[in-house]
Amino acid sequence: MSAHRDRAVGRSIARLEDPRLLRGEGNFVADQNPTGTLHAHFVRGPIAHGNLVNVNCERAIALPGVHAVLTVSDLAQIGAIPLKVGWNHPDQQITETELLASDRVRWVGQAIAVVLADSLYIAEDAGELVELELEPLPAITSASAAIDPDATKLYPDWPDNVLAEYTAGDVANPGLFAEAAITLHEQFSIQRLAASPLEGRAALAVAQPGSDRVTAWISTQAAHHASEVIAEACGWPTSRLRVITPDVGGGFGLKEAVFAEDVITCLLAGHFGRPVKWIEDRRENLIGSAHCRQCEWDIELAADQDGRILALRGDLLYDMGGEPTGVGIGFARVAAEMLGGPYRIESVEVKARGVVTNKTPAGAYRGYGGPEAAFAIERLIDLLALRLNLPPHEVRRRNFVQPDQFPYSSASGMVYDSGNYEEALDLALARSDFAGFERRREEAQKLGLLRGIGMASFVKPSGLTNSRIMAGAGTDHGNSETVTIRMTADGAATVLSGVSSQGQGHETILAQVCADVLGLDPEREISVLLGDSQMTPYSSAGAINSRVAIIAGAAARLAAEELRAKLQLIAAGFMDVAPTAVVLADSQAVAGGKSVPIAQLAKAALTGFELPDGVEPGLEQSATYDPPNGTFPYGTHVAEIEIEPGSGAIEIVRYIAVNDSGILLNPAIVNGQLIGAIAQGIGGALLEEIAYDSNGQIQTASLMDYLLPTACEIPRIEIEHLCTPAPHIPGGVKGVGESGILAPAPAIANALANALGPVEAQNHLPFSPPVVWEMIRAADGIG
Amino acid sequence: MKPAPFDYVRATHPDQALELLATAGDESKLLAGGQSLIPMLNFRLARPAVLIDIGRLGELSYINRQDGTLRIGATTRQAQLERSKLASAGWPLLARAIGWLAHPQIRSVGTVGGSVAHADPAAELPVACSVLEARMTVASRSGKREISADDFFVTHLTSAIEADEMLLEIAIPAAPDGAGQSFVEYSRRHGDFALGGAAVVIPLDAQGRCAGVRITLMTAAPVPWRARTAEKLLEGELPGAQQLAAAAKAAASEISPTSDIHGGSSYRKALAQTLCFQALTEAAAMATPPDVTRVGK
Numbered sequence A: 001m002s003a004h005r006d007r008a009v010g011r012s013i014a015r016l017e018d019p020r021l022l023r024g025e026g027n028f029v030a031d032q033n034p035t036g037t038l039h040a041h042f043v044r045g046p047i048a049h050g051n052l053v054n055v056n057c058e059r060a061i062a063l064p065g066v067h068a069v070l071t072v073s074d075l076a077q078i079g080a081i082p083l084k085v086g087w088n089h090p091d092q093q094i095t096e097t098e099l100l101a102s103d104r105v106r107w108v109g110q111a112i113a114v115v116l117a118d119s120l121y122i123a124e125d126a127g128e129l130v131e132l133e134l135e136p137l138p139a140i141t142s143a144s145a146a147i148d149p150d151a152t153k154l155y156p157d158w159p160d161n162v163l164a165e166y167t168a169g170d171v172a173n174p175g176l177f178a179e180a181a182i183t184l185h186e187q188f189s190i191q192r193l194a195a196s197p198l199e200g201r202a203a204l205a206v207a208q209p210g211s212d213r214v215t216a217w218i219s220t221q222a223a224h225h226a227s228e229v230i231a232e233a234c235g236w237p238t239s240r241l242r243v244i245t246p247d248v249g250g251g252f253g254l255k256e257a258v259f260a261e262d263v264i265t266c267l268l269a270g271h272f273g274r275p276v277k278w279i280e281d282r283r284e285n286l287i288g289s290a291h292c293r294q295c296e297w298d299i300e301l302a303a304d305q306d307g308r309i310l311a312l313r314g315d316l317l318y319d320m321g322g323e324p325t326g327v328g329i330g331f332a333r334v335a336a337e338m339l340g341g342p343y344r345i346e347s348v349e350v351k352a353r354g355v356v357t358n359k360t361p362a363g364a365y366r367g368y369g370g371p372e373a374a375f376a377i378e379r380l381i382d383l384l385a386l387r388l389n390l391p392p393h394e395v396r397r398r399n400f401v402q403p404d405q406f407p408y409s410s411a412s413g414m415v416y417d418s419g420n421y422e423e424a425l426d427l428a429l430a431r432s433d434f435a436g437f438e439r440r441r442e443e444a445q446k447l448g449l450l451r452g453i454g455m456a457s458f459v460k461p462s463g464l465t466n467s468r469i470m471a472g473a474g475t476d477h478g479n480s481e482t483v484t485i486r487m488t489a490d491g492a493a494t495v496l497s498g499v500s501s502q503g504q505g506h507e508t509i510l511a512q513v514c515a516d517v518l519g520l521d522p523e524r525e526i527s528v529l530l531g532d533s534q535m536t537p538y539s540s541a542g543a544i545n546s547r548v549a550i551i552a553g554a555a556a557r558l559a560a561e562e563l564r565a566k567l568q569l570i571a572a573g574f575m576d577v578a579p580t581a582v583v584l585a586d587s588q589a590v591a592g593g594k595s596v597p598i599a600q601l602a603k604a605a606l607t608g609f610e611l612p613d614g615v616e617p618g619l620e621q622s623a624t625y626d627p628p629n630g631t632f633p634y635g636t637h638v639a640e641i642e643i644e645p646g647s648g649a650i651e652i653v654r655y656i657a658v659n660d661s662g663i664l665l666n667p668a669i670v671n672g673q674l675i676g677a678i679a680q681g682i683g684g685a686l687l688e689e690i691a692y693d694s695n696g697q698i699q700t701a702s703l704m705d706y707l708l709p710t711a712c713e714i715p716r717i718e719i720e721h722l723c724t725p726a727p728h729i730p731g732g733v734k735g736v737g738e739s740g741i742l743a744p745a746p747a748i749a750n751a752l753a754n755a756l757g758p759v760e761a762q763n764h765l766p767f768s769p770p771v772v773w774e775m776i777r778a779a780d781g782i783g
Numbered sequence B: 001m002k003p004a005p006f007d008y009v010r011a012t013h014p015d016q017a018l019e020l021l022a023t024a025g026d027e028s029k030l031l032a033g034g035q036s037l038i039p040m041l042n043f044r045l046a047r048p049a050v051l052i053d054i055g056r057l058g059e060l061s062y063i064n065r066q067d068g069t070l071r072i073g074a075t076t077r078q079a080q081l082e083r084s085k086l087a088s089a090g091w092p093l094l095a096r097a098i099g100w101l102a103h104p105q106i107r108s109v110g111t112v113g114g115s116v117a118h119a120d121p122a123a124e125l126p127v128a129c130s131v132l133e134a135r136m137t138v139a140s141r142s143g144k145r146e147i148s149a150d151d152f153f154v155t156h157l158t159s160a161i162e163a164d165e166m167l168l169e170i171a172i173p174a175a176p177d178g179a180g181q182s183f184v185e186y187s188r189r190h191g192d193f194a195l196g197g198a199a200v201v202i203p204l205d206a207q208g209r210c211a212g213v214r215i216t217l218m219t220a221a222p223v224p225w226r227a228r229t230a231e232k233l234l235e236g237e238l239p240g241a242q243q244l245a246a247a248a249k250a251a252a253s254e255i256s257p258t259s260d261i262h263g264g265s266s267y268r269k270a271l272a273q274t275l276c277f278q279a280l281t282e283a284a285a286m287a288t289p290p291d292v293t294r295v296g297k
């Protein structure tokens, strides 16, 4: 044999998806145009809050080219029922949401009617002809306004505007606060963001001729879950609907939930027997899908004089918008549970309340509670350091969970798996030349610039947890993954998984995992099929919570190992050796000096002609994996910034990210995920903000005003890896997709405080140039 | 985001466009590069019955110099002006200004005339026209007229062009000999509309004193804002840091910019002062007294 192939895992092989995506040959929902398609357009409410007295569709229906205009009562007649919320908490006021507004509108952009027409142009023309009779009500535009006892109630039969509440931890010992050497009491707030995937939401549903079945291509993160939730809301058995995820142009959590538009597209395709297509445009995405992150913290911290944190307590008010999306108040709960961050804090009590406001509903977004918590705790740590006159890294060091304390059960019940938090901090300090910063500050000063350095440490629950624990928490799905691998007669393997990819490179990493076990070439001998609720194995949750590499990766590894065992048996027969002596490598089965091509073994297994006794024909294996616990990637980031005092502009001059996501399957993909997450984190720190006026009108309905960072605004990100294997996961992988997004905002906030001195505004995101300009004035005692 | 229905005509000659404008009048809109108009159509903020496409009228796409005046045809692409050696030889401010304008993709489609006609006070080219004292030639079926930059920009997104008129040409007179020119701005992201900006021309007399300084502020008022008080303040002064700082302060004190979600009025005012000072300083550094020997040129 010639040169041996390197192991695939751990190598940055080129992504298998890239040839088609980079050449523009990807296949997205919008690329498919079956003949006879009806185009759906949703008529959306123009005011933030009001009684919907009447909807008159007559003029719209009369427009030539219009096939139907329907309201929620029309949908009910077809058999639709409200959409179930997927994650419910005890006493949650809403567990299902209407498909279209019926008697009240609660945010600008809420869908009220759907138009089906021969073209989207006609559909939008007709949409303008739908007459809405609305009686305006006062708009509630912030969470704190919503809990005012005199606030207008969004739902008249509720006692107040609280949708649900959840307390993380236990009753924090009040004595600790009374007797502590140091107490801090601080407020923090995070602005509204929009996940903003490049491809908006999209659905195309086609009724299958000769049956009542419907096939839908949906831009979703979770094909199986979508098929279950949509079918239920359509009043159909799950098996009536097949959901396929073609190429998906980004999800970031937005496409985790099922939306009413997805349901209506499928329902109407089934009802009218014609293809129905809905492609969300950017404006609709910014006003009518979901927003995220907006919350207010009010937290007390107790510490001893050495800076050891003894207790945390306080409130989290989460602005849920007009109603919950499919994940309910899940992210608020996780935020409360993760407030302790990577620190050992024995006593924690955080009450999270999700409150309704007259704004677009809040949904999942990359990080899911983690960034909300990291911002609060990492600011608190720096404020504590300031109070004690200690370096900020010293306070972190004194409080970190230590390597010998894993698995570590936090006060809120999370079980952190493994790692060395201090090592990540030390590496970040070394790489950023933290010790030499004062000299750089002086250099900048000579140029009239204000320079600052800040850090943030984090830990991010990833890969959900065991399905039974999830059931206890109230979710509607578990956390198992099944992967099937089959071989073709040429010895190539096809890997099937129900997860879908929104650009993360899942095809590539699943191929890499299987390639090493089976001795195949990941680029030429393995193909991967994802995301089809009928044709791929069951995926409970799809591509969420950084779980694919962890859970589907483990299932793929186990399935490949079973397939390998069968190939070893067959090969042992061919070579007359013990099965355990057979090694699969370089597309061959090798034992001692002998070898057989895997293709020959495959042919034997598929034909059944030449099999050893006791070996059944066929070459297909499945394995299911459900983890005992999630994984906890962690790290420390350091941001060094320069502020131009005239404009308040922040330039990030260096950004160092030290990250531990366990074993790296493909370092280039991991780095891409980290850079992307950090870019989004920087966007949230400096640029992005969904703004409303006092009437609840959204002021950022296009990308001209909702400022996503572009390549010009993102500095070079310097990444360092630690690789502590997850001890409980086959393959040792930890989550990757989200871990990068927690630290940027607090690291930048802390750098601002370092540059300017402490100013209250550093606790409130985002740091736009006018805000920073005001901070400089506040720090100087002007204004 | 699909536009309301409209009829579309591609004009084959400027006269045909004027003919169509005369008949369709208020109901019609000229389409040049489409980089402002198409988004407005898609948001249904503009609903013309007829779109008259002049984007491909070669007759209106040119850059030349006659008697020292730079003449730019209305449908000249922004990128062409940015790269024009003729333009940068006498009016380096133009290429500086266009460098801030959106992104290369947009500049290669967007037209000079479209940007000027759109009359956005946060746009670069109207500010450049103001500070360079450009003259706009507009025409209708019944004839042509020339409008000074001061009269051309009426208010936010409104120019002096009548419904039956079309902008044909932008004429930029020769900049005073040796004048320093500068254009600075600040925007949230690369290529965004500016939060503030300043364009400055500083001519010097033989003694090196300011003689006829021009200052225009961006995003400061409903139109590109000529800061005349500040200009007068510098007249006859040496352009030292103190004088320039005083002028920048005076310029900013004249304006009351509108607040929006990207920045409040007081912030924008302070920013205008900073940027104005920066532009003045740059321009002063480049300015030289008129060259009596006139080498080259």
Ligand SMILES: Cc1cc2nc3c(=O)[nH]c(=O)nc-3n(C[C@H](O)[C@H](O)[C@H](O)COP(=O)(O)OP(=O)(O)OC[C@H]3O[C@@H](n4cnc5c(N)ncnc54)[C@H](O)[C@@H]3O)c2cc1C
Binding pocket: B029, B030, B031, B032, B033, B034, B035, B036, B037, B038, B054, B074, B075, B100, B101, B102, B103, B106, B109, B110, B111, B112, B113, B114, B115, B117, B118, B122, B123, B124, B125, B161, B165, B166, B167, B168, B191, B192, B193, B194
């Ligand atoms: C993402 C993006 C970012 C941008 N950023 C900037 C920026 O930073 N700075 C900036 O200045 N601009 C910016 N623009 C706008 C861009 O510069 C436009 O090209 C310009 O404003 C209009 O030129 P146009 O040729 O595209 O005109 P069009 O969009 O075709 O027309 C604009 C208006 O002018 C009228 N019009 C056009 N030509 C004539 C004429 N000859 N006579 C009379 N009326 C006419 C039209 O009827 C219309 O009302 C941006 C655009 C985009 C899409």
